[in-house]
Amino acid sequence: xxNSIFTKLSDWVREEVTSGGGNGxxxxxxxxxxxxxxxYICKNxxxxxxxxxxxxxxxxxxxxNDAKSIAKGIKLKYVSVNMDYTYNTMLDExxxxxxxxxxxxxxxxxxxxxxxxxxxxxxxxxFVIGAGNKSEITLGYFTKYGDGGCDLMPLGNLTKREVYSxxxxxxxxxxxxxxxxSAGLWRGQTDEGxxxxxxxxxxxxxxxxxxxxxxxxxxxxxxxxxxHKRRMPKxxxx
Numbered sequence: 320x321x322n323s324i325f326t327k328l329s330d331w332v333r334e335e336v337t338s339g340g341g342n343g344x345x346x347x348x349x350x351x352x353x354x355x356x357x358x359y360i361c362k363n364x365x366x367x368x369x370x371x372x373x374x375x376x377x378x379x380x381x382x383x384n385d386a387k388s389i390a391k392g393i394k395l396k397y398v399s400v401n402m403d404y405t406y407n408t409m410l411d412e413x414x415x416x417x418x419x420x421x422x423x424x425x426x427x428x429x430x431x432x433x434x435x436x437x438x439x440x441x442x443x444x445x446f447v448i449g450a451g452n453k454s455e456i457t458l459g460y461f462t463k464y465g466d467g468g469c470d471l472m473p474l475g476n477l478t479k480r481e482v483y484s485x486x487x488x489x490x491x492x493x494x495x496x497x498x499x500x501s502a503g504l505w506r507g508q509t510d511e512g513x514x515x516x517x518x519x520x521x522x523x524x525x526x527x528x529x530x531x532x533x534x535x536x537x538x539x540x541x542x543x544x545x546x547h548k549r550r551m552p553k554x555x556x557x
Contacts, residue, residue: 321484321485321487321488322488324477324481324485325359325360325363325485325488325489326363328360328473328474329360329361329363329364330364331473332344332360332361332364332365332448332471332473333364333365335446335471336364336365336445336446336471339446339470340444341444341445341446342368342443342444342445343365343367343368343369343370343443343444343445343446344361344364344365344368344369344370344445344446344447344448344471345369345370345371345372345436345439345440345443345445345446345447345448346358346361346369346370346371346372346436346447346448346449346450347371347372347373347374347432347436347450347466348371348372348373348386348389348390348395348397349373349378349382349386349450349503350373350381350382350383350384350385350386350388350389350495350498351382351385351450351495351498351500351501352482352483352486352491352495352496352498352500353450353451353452353474353482353500354386354389354450355385355389355486355491355495356450356474356482356485356486356489356491357448357449357450357473357474358371358389358390358393358395359393359489359491360473361448362393362394362395368443368445369395369396370395370396370397370398370439370443370445371386371389371390371395371396371397371398372397372398372399372400372435372436372439373386373387373397373398373399373400374399374400374401374402374431374432374435374436375399375401375402375403376401376402376403376405376406376428376431376432376503377403377406377428377506378503379503379506382501382503383399385492385494385495385498386399388492388495389491389492389495392492398439400435402428402431402432402435405431406427406428406431409427409431410424410427420505425504425505425508426462426465426504428465428503428504429461429462429465429466429502429504430462430464430465430468432465432466433447433464433465433466433468433469436469437468440470446470446471447468447469447470447471448469448470448471448472448473449466449467449468449469449470449471449472449475450466450472450474451466451467451469451472451474451475452474452475452477452478452479452481452482453474453475453476453477453478453479453481453525454478454479454518454521454522454525455479455510456472456475456549457521457525457542458514458521458538458541458542458545459541459542459544459545459546459548459549460510460514460541460545461548462502463547463548466502467548478518478521478522478525478526479500479518479521479522480518480519480522483496499511500518514537514541515537516534516537516538520534520538521538524538
């Protein structure tokens with residue numbers, strides 16, 4: 320079943336890009352499970368015109384090495400663009416001290432990555448492929464005009480649980496699968512720690528399974544709060 324989904328997603332990416340006049344795909348390669356599965360899908364869809372870009376911004380060396388390992392394992396074209404200096408320069412211009420736990424500052428990182436991806440996409444006539452999954456999109460757990468800024472999201476209708484299933488069917492290295500999911504916003508940051516709930520609980524809710532009252536309240540609170548991220552900007556209806 321997972322192989323069938325993988326093939327369908329690869330075909331979907333190829334058809335969407337080709338019908339849109341694109342020559343290939345570019346995507347962020349962070350070293351995490353979502354970007355790894357996305358890399359496999361893109362490489363299968365466009366064997367000779369897929370580009371993975373690692374865009375470290377005070378990222379961990381382990382994540383950088385994992386990204387390189389994924390690229391090497393599937394013989395993916397790969398480049399690295401370091402944003403440390405650019406990020407610090409922006410903070411200097413904004414008159415801010417570097418405190419990544421300030422969400423207004425940490426969100427600069429994914430927005431810088433989006434700029435890099437679209438630079439390469441425009442140069443190569445490629446589509447930007449996002450790695451967001453259904454669990455994150457539903458809760459609005461992404462940066463508006465950051466990692467949410469892309470042309471296609473092949474994982475967008477898959478829960479995190481389903482992404483894990485595909486990853487295992489593709490023989491993605493276990494150390495990447497077992498690594499705590501993180502957006503890399505600050506040192507030690509994890510998705511579940513920031514959300515206050517687990518992906519297991521989120522996926523149970525999305526699958527209609529029973530969850531605790533607190534989990535249900537938290538999830539529905541996030542869905543409502545982040546509704547603006549899932550739609551185009553409002554315009555007057557008069």
